[in-house]
Amino acid sequence: MLFEYAIVAGVLFGLFYSFLSIGLNLVFGVQRIVNLAHGDVIMIGGFASWELYYTYHLSPLISVLVVIPPAVLAGYVIYRLVAGPLSRAKDPEMLSLILFFGISQILEAIVTIVLGNNQRSLPSGAVISRPVQFLGQNYPGVWWIVAATSVPMIGLILLYLYKTKLGTATRAIMSDAVEAAAVGIDVRKVSAITFGVGLGITASVGAVAPFMLGGVDPSEGVNLTILAFAVIVIGSLGNIAGTVVGGVIFGLALELTQLYIPSWSSLIPYALLLLVLIVKPSGVLGRRLRSA
């Protein structure tokens, strides 16, 4: 029975982890930008959701959408500011690491100054307070709601990538930026939009993340960035569909370890990450994308 519980919880959390990581993978896939401020964007989405809930009584399920436009805009502007230096750099990936490490620190500091260094939580009653029974087990209803929100949000990203001309241009850049330019695609503009979309979906997951993480606090960014990294490396860097596989594998590994060897639970997902890197460095769904 407990095993089934861990499997179901693993899948629910896995979908949430996929939602949490997909923006990082999108941004990396397009311009090889390692966005170390990824977790801080989630954190800011969390505080925005908290503020909207307590000040305007807005359901976090609506905040999931409300936080997207300002994040897209912020992403677009940030990209335009850093794209020049990055494109001139000899090693853009390394420079992006340093740049976004700085941005991450600044965001964390600003939020701490403005809101203080306290954890804040959203009551599950903001969405659903009763538990959901499934296969004879009770689960917090909010887990199901967040998992059910993750699926269409990931779907939106996939629709954007595979069903719109802009998304096709994005995939062309992921495949090869030089060839994409030779097709007539404005690589810098499309990359800026994609960076915006990546930040938008990341702020969006932040709006419901407090339900799954127990709250939101200004210093959570680093851990969330590392978690998202583990998920996209397990799935496959630069492969968007791989994020879903990576998220579910990560979720299952975490829940099963918590069940059988709880003291190891903070270690196993990262051991899994190392295992993937050693056995299949391109990720579970990996192709050659990583070497590009």
Place this chain on the structure above:
Amino acid sequence: MAGYMLEVEGVVKSFDGFKALNGVNLSVEKGEIVGLVGPNGCGKTTLVNVVSGIYRPDMGKICLDGKDITHMPTHKRVLHGINRTFQVPKPLSDMTVEENIDLAWHFGGKDNLARSSVLERTNLSETKYKVASMLTAAQQKRLDLARALATNPKVLFVDELGAGLSPSELSDIATMLKEIADTGVALVVVEHLLGFLESLTSRVVVLDAGKEIFEGRLKEAVKDERVIEVFLGG
């Protein structure tokens, strides 16, 4: 100098002090096929990259159809009518041949004639619905050519399209390129295969150390002392 579709004047491009292009000049007329030859590392592909906008020149000027495009980004050059093929083509591997061409047509072309005829002109009609990653190397090179043609170029650089192809494939490519030039496209063909160039070009430009050292018919080029020295390492 009216009449030239493409004019490259005194272009210099250095990488960490190494002058890959050292004041190179190149002019191509409408409908003309010019061969670009030279030993490895002489700057042929760098020139293609500078003209197509991947690199910005340190000095010099590039004009397309009388318009200065020296500082234009790649995608705008495509819209103005310059395109090129790649030595190692990288089509969108999970899309079909037709989808790849549609993408180029949508972003870089919008000329209906170009869209409907490129598959035939590049002999890819039968592979229309094939996923690009399933194509042979020769087919991928033709798809790259089709991708460039779909953007309706006025000037087209063909970078080592013939490398690794069989004699019959080469003669197909030669016919294909002649037909493209006949539609008024100015073609610059970068190639090591001299026989292939002889059948195709009206003149060749020989590059060495980032500068042209000979311009004229290939037959005369092979008799030119400087050219012989460069190729045989005399």
